[in-house]
Amino acid sequence: MHNLTLLNSSKLKTLTSALSSLSGLAVKATAATLAVGVISKPALADPPPKTGLPSIFCFRITDIREDKTDPENNKFTFEFETLNWTDRPATDIDIALNVGTDNDLFFSNSGVDQNGAPLGSDPNWNPNPRVPGGPILPPGSPAPFGTPNKWSVTESTSTYIRWANGLEPAIPNIDLLDINNKVGQEGEQFTVAYINNSLPDASSTGSFPNKDFDPPYGEHRGNQETVDNGTNVLDGFTFTVDNFDPGEILSFNWFLTNNGVPIGTAAGGNNFGWGILNLARVDNGLNPPPLFGFTNGAGFNTGFQQTAVQFYDSVNVVPATFTAEFGERTAVQFYDSVNVVPAPAIFTGEFGGGGTAQFLNPQDSQTICGPGGCPVNLTPIPEPSSTAAIGLTGLAMLGYGWRRRKGSK
16 A cells, blocks of 8 residues: 555644644644635546637545445445547447556446446336437426447446447447637637527538537526437446545546547547546535646646536435434434434546546556557546645544555565
């Protein structure tokens, strides 16, 4: 084990000593103010590689379930949907852990949930709108019957998973960059109109329309639930992570591929076809600072968030909490102490397109990109200095040490 804490013991002691001279109220106020200044930056899921593009996402977590049979209570299954905004259909999805992952986290299982979120079999077998093939309905409509996800897992290890379509349909593409180029200087609203296939020559893009896509314009203005209502989406991909304790981070590189060839990498291609997904368990509700920056020193990740862009319908809180007023907490009111409900596990996310970090297992890089592996353009953001670390006091005082893996094992 060679985990590194965001604030090492000497820095934390110096910080604690410096703050101890302040009154309790001043400490709390200072810590809260500085922490908010550091961790509340606005974050964009899958930031577009150029301006003038509407807000979209490429990956979103659609369900999370805890493994109730796990004696350590730290094994979780995640379900995700992926959206294809590239210039080619996607026939495979590859994910591989990178150096942003804590030492003891690993993939323990993978699979496909044919009817999409929620995880497990639904009594009425009623796939949600994120499964292609069903009618496109406004947000809030009952989930329609749709085409199931019949992809399969073709490779799965503790650090790498590949899903492939086999003989099933590929994920169609909406070529967002091509649409944006055709629109030129007309602006974001015209790009949205093209995606809706509402312009006379929109079909010339060769894309598959999302007739319900309209943020930030139209009837459902600003509603992210319109982003994944088109045909370029598939839900129901699952992976299970073991040893996911509070204060830990899982990070993986993802690639959409076309017949086994990545649609984009740091060497070229479409920037909506590859990226990073970071997940952190934050049972205290506080978001950690950004994980990666570009190797040239420019910013990449902008901060973890817990919004509908990263998680569908607040599924990042596992399980949901409940409260009740029953007076005394005795066996008369509660059978077998059922009034004691475990605190929920809370997850936060930071997703980005157009970035790749060093692979945890170098072999995974070659499996995805061939001999020589996938080019890397991201590096972990350095730990803050003792002075800068004061801004993270809110996390440190609550016992969270955000461990950063530096380099491979």
